[in-house]
Amino acid sequence: MASSPRSGPPTRRWRSPTIGAGWRERERGWRRMSVARVLVFAGGDPNPPEALAGLPPGTLVVAADSGAAHALAAGRRVDVLVGDLDSLDEATLAEVVAAGAEVRRHPAAKDATDLALALDVALELGAEAVTMVGGHGGRLDHLLANVALLAADAYAGVEVDARLGPARLSVVRGRRSLVGRPGELLSLLPVGGPAGGVTTEGLLFPLRDATLRPGTTWGVSNQFTDEPAAVQVAEGVLVAVAPGERGSL
Amino acid sequence: MASSPRSGPPTRRWRSPTIGAGWRERERGWRRMSVARVLVFAGGDPNPPEALAGLPPGTLVVAADSGAAHALAAGRRVDVLVGDLDSLDEATLAEVVAAGAEVRRHPAAKDATDLALALDVALELGAEAVTMVGGHGGRLDHLLANVALLAADAYAGVEVDARLGPARLSVVRGRRSLVGRPGELLSLLPVGGPAGGVTTEGLLFPLRDATLRPGTTWGVSNQFTDEPAAVQVAEGVLVAVAPGERGSL
Known part of the structure; x- marks a missing residue:
């Protein structure tokens, strides 16, 4: 990730030419499949194996830069790789390309993070739900x-979940059904x-028409x-965070 | 940290009787000293030693629960210990009490986190500036x-900084002067x-009267x-995060 010189809000994102054969044909195929859920593998530390349990199979996979390595390690094929590719080793890049991934390389000097680019790809593919995997560890500013x-x-129309290290996170707009074991912690x-x-x-501690203020x-x-x-929200947005069993990010 | 049964916003925080001799006298003494900066040691993982470099000496120290152990490990005396004390070992508690700390024990079922209680103590002591140390690692929901x-x-009247693992964080309202080496990363x-x-x-990338939106x-x-x-902000609040040299929280 890097930033560009800027003195005002960005007006347009630079678009790279896509690399790889058959992109348009495959994209049309995906659209016909009515893509329900897209997995977005982000950079940062890899998730612990138990945090990957229960990820939906057969889902379209978008990798943000070094998230591609995490996808492969989790036994997933990468469908689209996006980012400035400044933190992805050559061997992983070659493996992903050989397996037929679409590669969208962006310049290092850009206004969006690799994860933002990946989420935008998921939107373009018509995702109705996105699960981000990774995106934790490393830099505090990246995590926040x-x-x-x-x-x-921008992603209000999509059901957004994430697995960050041992934690599960769900973005709540309107009403969300959340899965957890009785006794498991959940912070709103x-x-x-x-x-x-x-x-x-x-x-355990029910809320009824409550207001939760930042801080x-x-x-x-x-x-x-x-x-x-x-969990239901009438106005605003919550993240529901189940921190998971392990004590450490 | 724990939560209380609740069906609406909390109306009043339970106040424990203070434990320890001479509290009122010492508190008056501190107030006479016109406390400029209070160090608040939070729980979570200990900071790496290099992240503790440059902490102001001779500062009043408030510890939130197991943050007391981090304070002692950093060679600091604890002036006030606050929290439900559910994550502090007996030996550390005894050491802190023996050294004359004021202990404010709260029930485990409460609406505020231990860190919130600690920051409130800093406010009560008339702090003009607070540096939180710790508060990272462990649970993602706690960190957020x-x-x-x-x-x-609630802390708008206080200059707030934090050392979270290798990262430094400054809350920016109005104008803040921030220290960092040329080339060091800083996210707003x-x-x-x-x-x-x-x-x-x-x-490196100057902003002029820009608007930064959440997300x-x-x-x-x-x-x-x-x-x-x-960094200057006309409306709203920023956190300025220097992620630090180390790659991991």
Whole structure:
């Protein structure tokens, strides 16, 4: 990831020519498949194996730069590789290309992070749901930017989930059904402003038409009592974070 | 940290009786000292030693629960220990008490996190500036809640900085001067809503009256060119994050 010289909001993103044969044909094929869920493998540290359990099979995979290596390590084929490719080793790149991935290489000096580019590809492919895998570890600024990005309005039309290290994260707009074992921790955190009309089902500390404001820690350390639980938000956006069993990011 | 049963916003925080002799006298003494900066040691993983370099000496120290152990490991005396003390070992508690710390034990079922309680103690002590040390590692939900908490309106009157693992974080309201080596990365991320009128000095990619919206990654990976740099915000709140040399949280 890198940034470009800038003195005002970016107006247009540089688009690379696509590399690889048959892109248009395959894209049309994907669109015909009515892509339900796209897995986006981000960079950062690899997820622990147990955090990859339950990922939907047969899903279209978009890799952000070194996320391609994580996808391969998880036994997934990469369909689209996007980013400036400044953190991907040559061997992985060659393997991904040989397996037929579409490669969209962007210049290092750009206004979007590799993850943002990958999420935009998922949108272009008509994704109705996105699960990001990775995106944790490494730099604190990347982690914070990634979480804010997942909750951004640009992806309001998509159901967004993530596996960050041992944690599972779900972006909640409207109503989401959430899966967790009884007793498992779940924290509800507002993103980008207050979240109003928050109502929960199946959590130990029920909320009824509550308002969660940025910086309040009041939604931290709730617990699943039923599976699935449900969280509803009338205004604003929440991230629901199940931190997972392991004690460390 | 734990949560209480709740069906609406908390109205009042439970206050424990203080434990330890001479609290009132010492508190008056501190107030006379016109406390400029309070160090708040949070729980989570300990910071790497290099991240503790340059912490101001002779500063009043408030520890949130197991943050007390981090304070002792960093060679600091704890002045106030606050929290439910569910993650602090008995030996550390005994050492802190023996050294004269004021202990404010709260029930485990509470609406505030230990860090929130610690920051409130700093406010009570009349802090003009707070540096949080720790608060990273462990649970993703804690980390996200901690960052949002540092940027909360409740602490708008205090200059807030943090050392989270290898990263340095500064909350920017109005104008802040920031120290970093030329070439060092610095990301500017809006918190709790858009940040408007963002203007920078001494950064590679200058911003002039820019608006940074939640979820945009446009402020990521700027760089120091001069020391000190400065960041100014007309509306809203930013966190400025220097991720540090090490690649891992």
